[in-house]
Amino acid sequence: MTITPSDPYAAYSALRLSGPVHRIAGPDGSPSWLVTRYGDVRRALADPRLSVDKRNALPGNYRGLSLPPALDANLLNLDPPDHTRIRTLVTRAFTPARVVALADPIRRTARALLEPVVREGRADLVAEYAAPLPITVICDLLGVPEEIRTDFRAWTDTILAPPGPDEARAAIGAMLQFFGDLIKSKRSTPGDDLVSDLIAARDDADRLTNDELTSLVFLILFAGYENVVHLIGNATLALLDDPALWEQLLRDRSLLPGAVEELMRYDGPAPLAIRRFPVEDVEIGGVVIPAGETVLLGLSSANRDAERFADPDRVDFDRVAGGHLALGHGIHYCVGAPLARLEVAIALEALLDHTPSLSLAVPRSELRWRDTIRTRGLLELPVMTKTERPDQ
Structure with a gap:
């Protein structure tokens, strides 16, 4: 069975x-x-016998992405108690108030990004909107200086889709150096940003080690950038695929919160959860999986399971919100989920406000997707922002 990126x-x-x-x-x-059904996937996401720590993998059974220790000690590779300790510190710094405070800056950024798009009438909505919006938000959140943001995005894009191993290593090295310099700067001169708060965060006189802090900033950057780019792109395409959905939101913006949840379920950014390794033989769906072997939990598959979601291949804004697994479940549920929801809602609202006649600029069949099952995202989204007037 071949899983194709386009469908x-x-x-x-x-x-x-x-x-x-x-x-x-x-x-x-x-x-x-690969675990495919909703009930099994949801239970497995919360099963403590399924470890994310690569040390629990059988020797030679898992290769995966190789990162230096200063980037590898992140929440996606840690089990309790280290995961619990670090997540508690992050939660204390990544407060609801901090997320709410980002709403107006996100709106201003969205409007500014759409100005040239509206002026030109055509755009690649991934390159010109879906990608620069979250990188700006994440840089604001982390306190990354304006003058380094272009390099920051280039390094991120290279690591996500490296032209080759040398380029990937160079980008990782540059980013590691940058994070080291940023953390050093924030230690000496704290600011009103998440990195400064994480440096100051304590839990019973404990604090993050330098590797933990660097890895955490790295994870927030990647999860906050890559996932939101794909959420915005995939959600916009789903609306353009069905003009009736677009018209629904044009008429009634109060539908947006539920629409965001439904669009996440329908075409989320992460087809698979981070890999797991059983610490003992585990039975899932009647299949016994030996300890140490690699388990992939199919989030996208679970979100289209008809046993959980009626008519799952259709976007339905009247569907009862919640229950989808696009942002995970259990102790590894996305720590930035409230911010991701806010960004997607504002991004779609700005498109509705400023480009109400938005449409695809190429046939649907010509759209290209990232050639991987790790992520679900468009390489580009060519659009037209206005219809032809009779006098043109």
């Missing part, structure tokens, strides 16, 4: 029908177990 959902549907758990080659080519 993975047909393959997920077939896999769910044929069984709850399948032996596949994972994204790194190593053997993995």
Whole structure:
């Protein structure tokens, strides 16, 4: 069964029908177990027997992305008690008030990014809107100086889709140096930003180690950038695919919060949760998975499971919000979920306000997707922002 980037959902549907758990080659080519059905995926996400710590993988069973220790000690590689300690510190710094305070800056950024798009009448909405919006938000959140943000985005894009191993290593090295300098600067001169708050955060006289802090900033950057880019792009495309949905939101903006949840469920940014390694033999969906083998939890597949969501291949703003797994579940639920929701809602609202006649500028079949099952995102989204007037 081939999972194609342009239409993975047909393959997920077939896999769910044929069984709850399948032996596949994972994204790194190593053997993995793929869990496909909603109930099994949701339970597994909260199962403490499924570790994210790579030290629990069988030797040679998992290769994955190789990062230096200063970037690898992040929440996606840690189990309790270290995960609990660090997540508690992050939660104390990443407060609801901090997220709410970002709303107006996000609106201003969205409006500014759309000005040239509206003026030109055509745009690649990924390159000109969906990508620069979250990188600006994350840089504001972390306290990254304006003059370094272009490099910051270039490094991030290179690591996400490296032209080759040398370029990836160079980008990781440059980013590691930058984070080291940023943290050193914030230690000596704290600001009103998340990095400064994380440096000051304590839990019973404990604080983040330098590697933990660097890894955490790295994770916030990547999760906050990559996932939101794809959320905005995928959600916009889903609305353009069905003009009736677009018209619904044009008429009634109060639908936006529920629409964001439904669009996340329908076409989320992360097809798979971070890989797990059983610390003991574990039965999932009637299949016994040996300790140490790689388990992949199919978030996108679970979100289209008809046993949980009626008519799952249709976007329905009247669907009862919640229950989807696009941002995870359990102790590894996305720590930045409130900010992601806010960014997507504001991004869509700005499009509705400033480009009410938005439409695709190319045939749907010509759209290109990232060639990976790790992420679900468009390479570009060519759009027209206004219809032709009779006098043109």
